[in-house]
Amino acid sequence: MKHTMQKHESNYFQIKDVARQWINSVESEKDSFRDKVIYPKIVHWLGSHHSSGILEKILDVGCGQGIASKLMEQETQANIIDTNNDWWFRSAVPSKELAYCGIDGSSYLIKRAKENYPKTCEFMKASVYDMPFEDKYFDRLFSINLIMHLENPESAFDEMSRVLKPGGRFLMITANPTRYSYFEWYNMFIEPVVTKNRIEGKIKIPNATLQRNSIYTHSKNRIAMALGNAFKESRDKSFFVQKYSTTYTITPLRNPKNERYFNVNAYKAPLFCAIEGYKNKEIN
């Protein structure tokens, strides 16, 4: 199963200034999309299919400066309200029963994770394409906004599948493949350079501009196919798209006098999707 190492995309979070801009943005977020949508989804997922009393080893792939590790510190009885979707659940993440490990390709972000969350968890610098773990080590893995930065999701998924136990579950949050259009993901870049399925440039994020970054606009089919091949399971693999914000499509038109005007269409644009699934129990 293990992939032969090949050259992969550059990780712009390994540039010191980009890492600093990312840290500043994440650490000044308040009442963010992360808190309102992504984290409730992850906590809910952590609590689902969880057998009480059994320690679960959890891997956060591309953990950045480690912020999601704070979810592991929640009290057993914590209530989380998802105001966006108007439903609630009791967090079923008993912190004592979870062992968290985060890996990330940026040494600056891993250093920050170790400063910020010293008690909780283990953090390591590693590439998703070649992780320093035994086969079938983790019970679960998740990733937040990693897949869209990877040129080769196929080999990343193979490696994730290798370290996951048979029957182990995954949850990946990434750019919604149906929302790459010019006015959505493209529009977050300043002077983007587009080559094949890659957008590169400065990118606006909630509280900062990253001076350089890229995302890969992998199609939904490519992601689904790669997941199916790596995890050999497709039954509960699904694209679960969260409502995010209102976006506008602006269509340039001409009136009968040949004057230009714009047709503006507002609609709910989920920029991110969550993909859930599990590794086939039969894989050895």
Ligand SMILES: C[S@@+](CC[C@H](N)C(=O)[O-])C[C@H]1O[C@@H](n2cnc3c(N)ncnc32)[C@H](O)[C@@H]1O
């Ligand atoms: C958008 S950030 C998200 C970070 C974190 N998951 C969060 O929610 O804050 C993407 C992260 O993926 C990491 N990354 C990109 N390519 C990687 C690779 N090949 N291996 C490991 N990490 C990678 C980057 O270093 C960066 O921290």
